[in-house]
Amino acid sequence: MQVPLSWYLIVAAALFCIGLYGALSRRNAIGILMGVELMLNAVNINLLAFWRHVEAAEGTLSGQVFAIIVITVAAAEAAVGLALVIAVYRNRRTVDVEDVDLMKL
């Protein structure tokens, strides 16, 4: 039996909302990064689900390739984000985003 498309979408939407909630509510910058990762993965689930149900019969690989690119970008983004967090921590001895408000004078 085949899992219907809507189930995937529900899981992905749930995952996205959890990630969004984490990104918006966490004070710890690392927590925010983890939320962002969750949201990216929710998108990946969507991409693969749509590919499987809409395009797989035509023999293309575009959905999988797209997902892999997103994973790659996510890895790079995580690296840059963590580096920023470390830099902020070195300067200000905190990773609490409430305290990092230099943009507002």
Place this chain on the structure above:
Amino acid sequence: MTEFFFNLTWLIPLTPLAAFAIIVLWTNRNRLLSTWVAWIGIGLAWILGWIVFFLSWKNFPELTPPEFGHPVSLYAIPTGSTVLKLGFQVDTLTGLMLFMVPFVCLMIFIYSKGYMNYGTAEVDSRYSRFFAYISLFACGMLGLVVSDNFVTLLVFWEIMGLCSYLLIGFWFDKSYADPKRITPKQAGLKAFLTTRIGDVIMLAGILLLYSQTGTLTFREVFSEETLHTLATTYAFAGVPWATLVAILIFGGAVGKSAQFPLHVWLPDAMEGPTPVSALIHAATMVSAGVYLVARTFPLFTAVHGGTQLAVVAFIGAFTALFASTIAVAQNDIKRVLAYSTISQLGYMIAALGIGAYVAAVFHLIAHAFFKALLFLGSGSVIHGVEHGHHHSHQEHEGQETEFDANDMMNMGGLLRRMPRTGWTFVIGALALTGIFPWAGFWSKDEILADAWKSFTQGGEFGVSQGWSFFVWLLLTLAAFLTAFYTGRQIFLTFAGKPRTEAARHAPESVGSMTWPLIILAVFATFLGLFGMPWANRFFQLLGQEATIMGEHLSHGEFNPLVAGISTLVALAGWLIAWFVYGRKPLVEPVDPLAKTLGPVYTLLKNKYYVDEIYKAVVIQPVIRLAEACYAFDDKFVIDPIVDGVGRFGRWLSEWLKKAIDNPIVDGAVNGVGQVTAAFGEFMRATQTGNVQNYLLVAAVTVLLLLALFLVRG
């Protein structure tokens, strides 16, 4: 060879000019270097000048009419319809001036080193500047004598006027306790303004000449056709252009050569340093006026028997006598010489006025040598007396009082203290008074002989016999007075016993001052031999040049009667001087003439009150006029108008500010600013700086947009 050196004539005025530039720009701080630069500048001019002189002597037949000198044209300036040619020329008159000017200048340059106290503690603080100025002056005089046109002549003429002003006022910071005594600053200004009167008249003459002939080159102006046209066309009824122009140009000579009525500046010019008095106000610059008349002599003779020559003769002869009477009552050693110079220049002018061209130039050259000698000698005396004054004060620790080192009453007995200065001064005095065989005898005698000949045989150029006799009489009287005041000067200064401590301690001057005196004394003694009536080199040189006037000039043969009379009056002058001042040397500084002559003495002592008359007639009205103009300008008319315009403008601008600028323009500008600021303040609330807030806004917005999309379907 000759051609080569003649073509280099333009270099002669340039070497002193280069010296001036070098001293002013670079060597100003180094006194010794400045001295040498000035010496080399004038020295080169001297060498080149003498080469040109000797070559012009050798070649004089070629340098005479119709070519009128050797031309060296340098520039041609187009001026509207004609071309203004500027250049230099060599003829025998220029050659003779080149014999005298650079050599006398060189002597005076050398003398100046000692006079300005080089190498002593009293060295003048503007020592280098002095050498720069006299170098510039030498440039002016040398340029004047080699000019071949009226334009460069006038330019160099004015350069000399400027230098004269600068050098008379050289000690411009000097002031005297007596407020009536003229200071160097005032004297410089007086000289400049007085000569300016003559210069303006001369400029008018030159411009009229240009308007009539269209050329200012001597060669072209003095060509026969031009002179004929000038003599036969009339400026106004009965006055030909030649007469008018000649009289106007003579005005310049009157100013520069200090002839009556513009003579007043020269005695006061003695406030300058003595080498300047010798250089500018005795030997060279003042003779520029005589040179000018000699150079433009064809203009003066263009009209036969015209009034121009009579004017020249009258002013010259009158000045000769007038100035020599004043000299009798002066006590300042340099002022006596100054009046003597005016008087001698009067001789030359008078000689030109009766057509005795050669005699005038001869006297000009001879006079330059012995008058430079006398002035330098008087400078040496003053210098010595000043040193004696300082010396005696150091000994006595006395209070520094006002002491006039120029006053002959403070001297006496200096022949023993200063033998070289004294004896050379005596030689100069003998030359000046025309004692046989010194230079003055030959030159003065030639003028008198020419005047006498003109009287007995009828004059050249239509000069009337009566005038000639008048000139002869005045000049002979002046010769007598010359001998008298010169003798008075000698006896007061050098004979008898010293009348002050200063004179008792006066030392002989240094070598750089006495050697020029000795050299000039040699010239003053022997120069006259070149102008002896029976071997007159001057006549040979100049006579042919003068034939351009279409006449053969009077050549004063030796006239025993005239020579006898002039020698007799000169001896009489000396004798009376000895009788008054030499027989019983003065002990008290009181002039015995004062008692004998009474009011006449006072009149002479005050120089006929000419200065006072000028002050009342010319200076005071000018000052009043200036004050009236000032009042008109400052109080009543111009200034109130200007102020009124200003006040109205200010009132208008204040009104505009209140009515338009503040409420409308400023309101608009400030309103825009305020609105922007308020809006910014409002928007600022959304800028929390917290990224999560922004993210939340974005997420909510997306959700809302999504909801909207879904609802609308």
